[in-house]
Amino acid sequence: MTEVVMECRHLWKTYQSRLTAVKDVSMLINEGDIKLVFGPSGSGKSTFLRCMAMLTPPDKGDVFLREECLTKSGVDLNKARARIGFVFQHIWLFRHLTAQGNVELALRRVLKLPKEEARKRALEALREVKVEEMANRYPAQLSGGQQQRVGIARALVRNPDIILLDEPTSALDPELTGEVIDTLRDLAKMGTTMLIVSHEMPFAREIADEMIFFDEGTIVETGSPEQFFTNPQSERAQKFMMRLIKRTRRE
Amino acid sequence: MLEGVSTTLAISIFSLFLGLGVGLPLSFVRAYAKGYGFLVEGFEKVFRGIPEIVLMLIFYWGVGLYFPFPFKSAFFTVIFVLGMRSAANQSQIFRGAIRGIGEEQMVAARSLGFSKLRSAVHVMIPQVFIFATPGLGSEYALLIKDSSYAFIIGVLDIMFTTNVIRKATSDAVTPYLVAAFLYILLTFPIATWLDTWGSRRKKKLGF
Numbered sequence: 001m002t003e004v005v006m007e008c009r010h011l012w013k014t015y016q017s018r019l020t021a022v023k024d025v026s027m028l029i030n031e032g033d034i035k036l037v038f039g040p041s042g043s044g045k046s047t048f049l050r051c052m053a054m055l056t057p058p059d060k061g062d063v064f065l066r067e068e069c070l071t072k073s074g075v076d077l078n079k080a081r082a083r084i085g086f087v088f089q090h091i092w093l094f095r096h097l098t099a100q101g102n103v104e105l106a107l108r109r110v111l112k113l114p115k116e117e118a119r120k121r122a123l124e125a126l127r128e129v130k131v132e133e134m135a136n137r138y139p140a141q142l143s144g145g146q147q148q149r150v151g152i153a154r155a156l157v158r159n160p161d162i163i164l165l166d167e168p169t170s171a172l173d174p175e176l177t178g179e180v181i182d183t184l185r186d187l188a189k190m191g192t193t194m195l196i197v198s199h200e201m202p203f204a205r206e207i208a209d210e211m212i213f214f215d216e217g218t219i220v221e222t223g224s225p226e227q228f229f230t231n232p233q234s235e236r237a238q239k240f241m242m243r244l245i246k247r248t249r250r251e
Numbered sequence: 252m253l254e255g256v257s258t259t260l261a262i263s264i265f266s267l268f269l270g271l272g273v274g275l276p277l278s279f280v281r282a283y284a285k286g287y288g289f290l291v292e293g294f295e296k297v298f299r300g301i302p303e304i305v306l307m308l309i310f311y312w313g314v315g316l317y318f319p320f321p322f323k324s325a326f327f328t329v330i331f332v333l334g335m336r337s338a339a340n341q342s343q344i345f346r347g348a349i350r351g352i353g354e355e356q357m358v359a360a361r362s363l364g365f366s367k368l369r370s371a372v373h374v375m376i377p378q379v380f381i382f383a384t385p386g387l388g389s390e391y392a393l394l395i396k397d398s399s400y401a402f403i404i405g406v407l408d409i410m411f412t413t414n415v416i417r418k419a420t421s422d423a424v425t426p427y428l429v430a431a432f433l434y435i436l437l438t439f440p441i442a443t444w445l446d447t448w449g450s451r452r453k454k455k456l457g458f
Contacts, residue, residue, distance in 0.1 A: 055361060081362060081363070090355065093359075096381055105363070106364060109369065140457025154363070
């Protein structure tokens with residue numbers, strides 16, 4: 001039987017500006033699943049992802065990691081976050097640390113691994129995302145694509161239960177997105193459980209098990225990539241897919 | 252004279268570190284514990300608004316009357332007053348650095364499983380220091396200069412020994428010129444080095 005890695009039930013998040021970013025979202029992610037969330041900008045996708053990682057606490061609803069309810073009071077959220085990998089749109093590497101230092105930090109200071117073992121695992125993770133030779137460089141000395149791959153290594157190195165990726169390629173120049181997508185493709189082959197927010201449609205079609213169309217803070221439609229590419233059900237999804245496919249062709 | 256130089260240096264360095272020890276936590280309180288921000292603001296207003304010389308006299312003659320320990324020691328009083336004034340300044344320098352580094356570094360650290368406090372220790376503080384090094388250079392220079400008030404309450408610093416020499420030699424110009432030269436020698440190289448080194452490092456790391 002497939003095991004549920006992460007689940008959210010009836011998640012709500014409203015900002016102080018009274019803007020409701022996430023409205024009654026429920027989702028279930030099984031071991032090895034690759035789910036891709038897409039939708040217009042400002043539709044609440046990033047907030048939803050942050051609520052899942054409890055980086056932004058939801059107002060209502062529950063988030064479960066394995067069987068543990070993270071929204072219950074008294075839960076050690078730091079421990080829970082250590083089991084979730086998060087990759088940010090704007091990467092956010094620690095600028096004072098080298099690539100290796102970035103990947104090593106949580107191993108040393110959160111998981112408390114001995115120095116040598118942390119170093120070994122960090123280098124392994126950097127090798128997996130093919131930036132091992134950049135281990136001693138600072139983020140400012142890396143290209144955007146290399147930075148994002150270090151960001152992925154930083155999320156990956158702790159062997160998290162799931163990796164959440166918030167538009168990992170959208171801040172990069174088009175020629176640099178390819179290398180990050182290759183890395184994600186490798187992760188998919190390894191069976192990594194991922195929840196990705198992305199608009200990279202050819203990539204989505206290739207690796208996603210399920211696509212989720214998000215609009216105005218809520219899930220409008222869920223289906224296989226094939227369904228979205230050939231026969232989206234809702235009018236909003238149809239329009240959005242048309243726009244995305246046109247844009248992808250232009251690029 | 253040499254004893255005066257070492258006292259001036261000791262006052263400046265001790266108060267710089269006292270300022271650091273108090274100012275750094277205050278900057279984080281102001282940035283992250285907004286409910287207590289008004290206390291930090293009040294502290295900053297008092298120690299930045301009142302002239303150092305007035306504070307030294309108040310603490311040495313006034314507070315020292317009720318708390319002979321530790322304010323009976325002029326040396327301690329000077330370090331305390333300059334240290335607190337420096338804490339008020341450094342709190343502002345570090346707060347600027349925290350703002351410059353940006354909230355996102357904290358979020359990235361939290362996403363790895365760090366608590367707020369440990370994010371501050373392992374991610375924010377190392378960057379705050381890099382960001383603030385040029386500002387700390389200016390703060391050090393300011394402390395060297397302001398330590399020259401210390402002779403008023405009898406600390407044997409450069410100014411005190413200068414006055415002694417002036418009285419003994421009846422030369423009213425040369426001792427002060429020597430003192431001026433010594434102050435430049437103590438401030439300029441270190442402040443410039445901190446500024447250059449800090450700016451270069453900031454540039455290298457993309458701050």
